[in-house]
Amino acid sequence: MMTPSLLGPTALERLNRARADLRIGLPVVLSHHAIVAAVETLTPERLAAMASLGPLTLGLTSWRAETLKARVYDGDLARIEVPAGADLGWLKALADPADDLMTPMKGPLSSQRGGDAAIARSAIALTKSAQLLPAVLIVEAPGDVPDSLTCLDAAEVERLLAMETVLDPVSAARVPMSLAHNGRLHVFRPEDGGEEHYAVEVGSPDRGEPVLTRLHSACFTGDVLGSLKCDCGPQLHAALEHMNSAGAGVLLYLNQEGRGIGLANKMRAYSLQDQGFDTVEANHRLGFEDDERDFRIGAALLRRMGISRVRLLTNNPKKVKMLESHGIEVVERVPLKVGKNPLNAAYLATKAAKSGHLL
Ligand SMILES: Nc1nc2c(ncn2[C@@H]2O[C@H](COP(=O)(O)OP(=O)(O)OP(=O)(O)O)[C@@H](O)[C@H]2O)c(=O)[nH]1
Ligand SMILES: [Zn+2]
Numbered sequence: 313m314m315t316p317s318l319l320g321p322t323a324l325e326r327l328n329r330a331r332a333d334l335r336i337g338l339p340v341v342l343s344h345h346a347i348v349a350a351v352e353t354l355t356p357e358r359l360a361a362m363a364s365l366g367p368l369t370l371g372l373t374s375w376r377a378e379t380l381k382a383r384v385y386d387g388d389l390a391r392i393e394v395p396a397g398a399d400l401g402w403l404k405a406l407a408d409p410a411d412d413l414m415t416p417m418k419g420p421l422s423s424q425r426g427g428d429a430a431i432a433r434s435a436i437a438l439t440k441s442a443q444l445l446p447a448v449l450i451v452e453a454p455g456d457v458p459d460s461l462t463c464l465d466a467a468e469v470e471r472l473l474a475m476e477t478v479l480d481p482v483s484a485a486r487v488p489m490s491l492a493h494n495g496r497l498h499v500f501r502p503e504d505g506g507e508e509h510y511a512v513e514v515g516s517p518d519r520g521e522p523v524l525t526r527l528h529s530a531c532f533t534g535d536v537l538g539s540l541k542c543d544c545g546p547q548l549h550a551a552l553e554h555m556n557s558a559g560a561g562v563l564l565y566l567n568q569e570g571r572g573i574g575l576a577n578k579m580r581a582y583s584l585q586d587q588g589f590d591t592v593e594a595n596h597r598l599g600f601e602d603d604e605r606d607f608r609i610g611a612a613l614l615r616r617m618g619i620s621r622v623r624l625l626t627n628n629p630k631k632v633k634m635l636e637s638h639g640i641e642v643v644e645r646v647p648l649k650v651g652k653n654p655l656n657a658a659y660l661a662t663k664a665a666k667s668g669h670l671l
Contacts, residue, residue, distance in 0.1 A: 323465075327504070341461045342431050345452060352447065368394035368398075371448040374386075377389070391450075393422045408447075434464075443577065491553050498512075524622070527626065529572075540656060546650040562614070568606070584598070624644070630667075
């Protein structure tokens with residue numbers, strides 16, 4: 313008979329459960345003693361249940377805390393004391409900047425100093441990896457924690473999230489495209505239960521020569537809807553055209569929507585951009601870094617496809633550096649300047665000024 317422990321979830325599988333739990337509004341237990349929930353999906357009932365256990369702490373990233381004028385004592389994050397009786401509206405207003413301009417005064421906020429920020433740090437990392445707003449509610453569990461909740465060790469969460477994703481090929485088939493008839497789409501599935509990523513192979517690239525390559529991050533608005541706010545759609549099409557006329561190439565379609573924050577958060581960022589903030593400021597006001605993508609995935613996929621030398625279609629020097637530091641030689645950077653229009657000129661200028669893109 314198989315022992316029950318072999319049937320039970322590994323740490324990585326529990327991490328995946330934790331992501332799903334937080335997304336549906338369930339709290340999870342960290343390091344046996346802290347119950348944490350994502351503010352974005354919290355309900356009044358769960359807030360009341362957590363408040364009945366003891367004093368509550370709100371964990372926010374330093375970006376969000378700075379916007380709220382809360383003191384940051386923990387480097388990359390702040391732990392805010394939640395006043396007794398604070399309601400869900402109060403918490404959500406601190407987590408979500410949508411109404412910041414209408415209701416600028418949310419304080420005074422009191423930040424905890426000293427003590428251990430590890431729980432808050434790994435809880436915030438978990439909400440980010442679940443593509444939720446990086447804001448968490450924390451309470452110390454007074455005694456035994458409910459055994460129906462997913463339990464994880466805080467240090468283990470950070471270790472697992474920092475690990476390089478292992479991607480396995482799942483399936484592949486021929487896809488003739490209008491821009492490149494000789495196409496083949498490969499689907500890759502990460503072993504950590506994260507997003508699947510795709511590789512579009514045009515022709516049969518010679519692995520002995522540098523392969524014309526594009527690392528394209530998913531952009532539903534640009535790629536599918538033809539949004540004029542960015543240059544993604546034209547870049548996607550130009551890359552395929554380029555590969556078609558060169559006879560071969562590989563386009564990695566990485567499901568890192570919104571530079572890794574997910575479509576829901578990207579639309580939150582767009583709505584802040586409508587209030588006058590630029591693309592970088594909008595991410596920061598939401599509590600995110602300006603770029604949350606894990607660029608190692610691109611290198612891992614190329615290695616998996618037997619490609620070690622590339623001519624990279626990009627204007628982003630960070631992509632070049634990242635590939636080089638993960639075992640892929642970039643013999644040439646091929647600029648990809650298409651799709652500029654009056655509605656995305658400011659966006660492109662901000663990327664050049666603040667994110668190091670080459671114009
Ligand atoms: N958060 C956020 N993401 C955005 C915004 N505009 C576009 N994106 C995302 O940015 C990513 C586009 O980046 P890429 O074109 O792959 O790469 P890049 O860093 O611009 O570099 P290139 O290779 O030169 O194109 C996609 O994931 C888009 O969804 C925005 O205003 N906010
Ligand atoms: Zn785009």
